[in-house]
Amino acid sequence: MKLYNLKDETQIVDFETAVKTGLGRNQGLFFPKEITPLDNIEQLLSMDVHSRNYKILKPFVSSNLNDETLQKIIEKTFAFPAKIKAVNNTEYCLELFHGPTLAFKDFGANFMANCLTSFGSDDKPITILTATSGDTGAAVAHAFHGLKNIQVVILFPQGKISELQQKMFTTLGDNIHTISIEGSFDDCQQLVKQSFDQRDLVNSVGLNSANSINISRLLAQVCYYFDAFSQLPADKRDQVVVSIPSGNFGNLCAGVIAKILGLPIKHFIAATNVNDTVPRYLETGEWSPKETIATISNAMDVSKPNNWPRIEYMMETEQFASSALSGIGVSEEQTEETLQAIYAQGYVSEPHAAVAYHGLHKSLKDGETGIFLGTAHPAKFKSTVEDILDIDLSLPKELAKCVVKEDLSHEFKADFKQLEEFLYNL
Numbered sequence: 001m002k003l004y005n006l007k008d009e010t011q012i013v014d015f016e017t018a019v020k021t022g023l024g025r026n027q028g029l030f031f032p033k034e035i036t037p038l039d040n041i042e043q044l045l046s047m048d049v050h051s052r053n054y055k056i057l058k059p060f061v062s063s064n065l066n067d068e069t070l071q072k073i074i075e076k077t078f079a080f081p082a083k084i085k086a087v088n089n090t091e092y093c094l095e096l097f098h099g100p101t102l103a104f105k106d107f108g109a110n111f112m113a114n115c116l117t118s119f120g121s122d123d124k125p126i127t128i129l130t131a132t133s134g135d136t137g138a139a140v141a142h143a144f145h146g147l148k149n150i151q152v153v154i155l156f157p158q159g160k161i162s163e164l165q166q167k168m169f170t171t172l173g174d175n176i177h178t179i180s181i182e183g184s185f186d187d188c189q190q191l192v193k194q195s196f197d198q199r200d201l202v203n204s205v206g207l208n209s210a211n212s213i214n215i216s217r218l219l220a221q222v223c224y225y226f227d228a229f230s231q232l233p234a235d236k237r238d239q240v241v242v243s244i245p246s247g248n249f250g251n252l253c254a255g256v257i258a259k260i261l262g263l264p265i266k267h268f269i270a271a272t273n274v275n276d277t278v279p280r281y282l283e284t285g286e287w288s289p290k291e292t293i294a295t296i297s298n299a300m301d302v303s304k305p306n307n308w309p310r311i312e313y314m315m316e317t318e319q320f321a322s323s324a325l326s327g328i329g330v331s332e333e334q335t336e337e338t339l340q341a342i343y344a345q346g347y348v349s350e351p352h353a354a355v356a357y358h359g360l361h362k363s364l365k366d367g368e369t370g371i372f373l374g375t376a377h378p379a380k381f382k383s384t385v386e387d388i389l390d391i392d393l394s395l396p397k398e399l400a401k402c403v404v405k406e407d408l409s410h411e412f413k414a415d416f417k418q419l420e421e422f423l424y425n426l
């Protein structure tokens with residue numbers, strides 16, 4: 001399938017180029033011009049996960065990956081499950097946190113890493129440079145750890161992320177290089193942008209960012225919406241509302257693609273914390289991002305969501321009706337109360353999923369079935385969850401393992417020259 005630059009229709013690339021370059025000219029996002037629905041969704045839902053994901057992904061990638069390669073990539077990527085858990089008779093959590101770093105980002109990061117190593121090497125080096133305020137760093141580091149010909153450099157703001165989160169990516173070593181920057185997350189992102197502006201640097205080290213605008217990350221996420229339906233009782237599949245805790249809107253974008261492919265999702269709820277640019281936009285038609293505010297659902301502290309233009313495109317081209325989407329901004333107090341309300345039903349969740357549950361529970365009507373996405377394991381937000389619910393949480397083995405390891409990160413000033421030299425000398 002060909003992919004178009006949404007800001008410049010004359011730039012048309014194949015899947016491989018889109019994965020390797022990330023963004024197109026003028027910072028445009030790559031996207032298919034039109035998404036072709038799949039036939040026989042019932043049959044698709046009755047297949048095993050790997051066969052189904054193969055059918056879903058093949059049309060998008062077949063110009064660059066042959067059948068056998070795609071099958072191997074799928075086996076390696078979807079090596080951990082997405083699980084539907086009932087909170088009550090009508091509301092289900094889609095648990096996406098059973099991967100190596102306990103967050104849904106493991107699906108996309110793994111798929112991207114497996115694609116990049118399968119394209120057939122032209123022996124050019126690849127350097128992944130990414131800034132993280134939490135979950136992305138860990139997912140990317142684990143997905144790319146130990147891969148040949150690929151160096152990974154992760155920048156994070158010194159002292160601004162939890163020790164638990166930090167140790168999930170600073171203790172790996174080998175081809176994973178981590179740098180704590182004396183500054184804010186914005187300073188880290190600025191350094192990444194500056195690096196991509198240096199044409200010589202980009203070409204000579206093969207710079208790539210691996211962030212959520214990469215089309216490969218989105219495509220992997222389309223698959224778990226089908227997986228969710230396949231796990232619902234058959235009589236509950238025709239009135240399904242899906243609520244998505246949103247930051248950069250990659251997850252919602254993947255859900256909308258799943259609907260266009262034919263999955264009968266009735267309605268989407270885009271749930272954000274107080275950084276509510278999209279819910280306000282859906283209500284007023286005005287795009288007016290505000291200053292980003294720090295919240296307990298910190299992976300969604302985004303006020304300029306970078307995947308929104310793709311969702312907008314699917315609406316403009318009438319592939320997706322805007323009436324099938326509503327938005328809600330959820331306050332900190334509501335998030336805490338909701339986390340307690342979920343716990344009262346015997347289920348331990350975390351702030352991001354609680355934001356989604358709040359939106360779902362408020363709008364679910366008789367006869368509908370609700371799914372909210374569980375984007376991270378509660379233990380990743382251990383102290384917050386423990387405080388709000390007044391319980392003790394144990395660390396899963398993935399986290400317990402890295403807490404005791406040595407932190408291998410470098411410390412840099414927010415200075416481009418030092419970073420540039422480091423990148424050239426990897």
Ligand SMILES: *Cc1c(COP(=O)(O)O)cnc(C)c1O
Pocket residue numbers: 103105135136212245246247248249250251252299300352375376
């Ligand atoms: C990244 C992240 C989100 C936001 O997902 P988007 O696809 O960027 O909207 C939500 N919850 C958690 C735990 C995350 O790590």
